Amino acid sequence: TQLLEQSPQFLSIQEGENLTVYCNSSSVFSSLQWYRQEPGEGPVLLVTVVTGGEVKKLKRLTFQFGDARKDSSLHITAAQPGDTGLYLCAGPYNQGGKLIFGQGTELSVKP
Amino acid sequence: GAVVSQHPSRVICKSGTSVKIECRSLDFQATTMFWYRQFPKQSLMLMATSNEGSKATYEQGVEKDKFLINHASLTLSTLTVTSAHPEDSSFYICSARDNHNEQFFGPGTRLTVL
Numbered sequence: 724t725q726l727l728e729q730s731p732q733f734l735s736i737q738e739g740e741n742l743t744v745y746c747n748s749s750s751v752f753s754s755l756q757w758y759r760q761e762p763g764e765g766p767v768l769l770v771t772v773v774t775g776g777e778v779k780k781l782k783r784l785t786f787q788f789g790d791a792r793k794d795s796s797l798h799i800t801a802a803q804p805g806d807t808g809l810y811l812c813a814g815p816y817n818q819g820g821k822l823i824f825g826q827g828t829e830l831s832v833k834p
Numbered sequence: 835g836a837v838v839s840q841h842p843s844r845v846i847c848k849s850g851t852s853v854k855i856e857c858r859s860l861d862f863q864a865t866t867m868f869w870y871r872q873f874p875k876q877s878l879m880l881m882a883t884s885n886e887g888s889k890a891t892y893e894q895g896v897e898k899d900k901f902l903i904n905h906a907s908l909t910l911s912t913l914t915v916t917s918a919h920p921e922d923s924s925f926y927i928c929s930a931r932d933n934h935n936e937q938f939f940g941p942g943t944r945l946t947v948l
Contacts, residue, residue: 729877758939765838765927765939766878811877820866820931827877 726750729812729825737833739801744828746812747794753815755795756822757786760809769797802832836862838930840940847918848948855913855943857928863908864930868937869901872925884911918947 728747736742746755754773758766770779772788772795779786783806785798799806812825837860847853857867865886870878882903883891890903900922902914911930915922927942 763925763942763944765840765929765941767939820935820937821868821880821883822929822937823880824877829875 726816726823727812727814727825729828731828732826733829735831735833736802738803740832742799742802742830744797744810744812744830745794746796746825748814749793750816751792753792755788755792755812755814757795757797758811758813760811760827766809766811799830802830804832804834806830807832836860836930836932836936836938838928838938838940840926840928840943842943843941844944844946846946846948849919850917852914852916853918853945855915855926855928855945857911857913857930857940859909859930859932859938862930862932864911864932865908866931867905867911868929868931869903869911869913870927870929872927872942874925878927881913915945918945920947923947 730745754771756771757769759769760766770786775790775792777788783800787796810828813822816823839858841856867884869881871881872878880893881896884903884905886905886908892898900916905911923946925942925944929937929939931937
């Protein structure tokens with residue numbers, strides 16, 4: 724059973740288009756994180772959302788945490804080829820600071 | 835931000851040999867480090883939690899005798915893949931947690947077993 728369901732898993736779009744990636748769970752999370760990973764590298768933290776209903780912006784990226792803290796979304800405006808990569812949501816579970824990851828969204832932005 | 839390094843970045847070995855991967859926190863101390871495995875086009879799967887000075891905690895389905903973890907200091911954890919087989923070929927990533935509970939990921943190690 725996947726605790727964090729991410730969708731879509733694959734997304735191929737043209738430069739300039741907008742897109743949204745979703746991360747859903749039936750469980751409540753104290754926080755959720757979004758990472759971006761390029762091939763052959765480790766994931767890099769983009770943002771952490773902590774408060775239900777919170778919206779955070781990072782240039783053309785907008786992150787939202789659901790009111791009930793069970794879901795989150797990542798919206799990219801006017802995607803560019805440099806946005807290509809694997810986007811992962813993750814959240815802590817149990818004690819000990821373990822992170823579980825969603826399945827990931829492989830984004831390809833074509834020029 | 836804090837930096838985590840991994841060594842080697844890539845390794846190729848013959849089936850049946852053992853391979854050691856190092857994970858270092860370069861500018862902070864980490865009592866807890868985590869080891870993940872990632873197959874192509876897939877997400878990260880947690881293998882084990884490495885605790886300084888004590889035994890690692892393995893996730894369900896991960897063989898502790900095959901994936902030996904040693905966390906002998908506050909800046910170093912090692913993962914040894916023993917008697918490696920082709921199905922162990924994967925991208926292994928570690929992360930280290932600082933005293934603010936934030937995790938920082940290493941760049942990963944690509945293991946190929948022939």
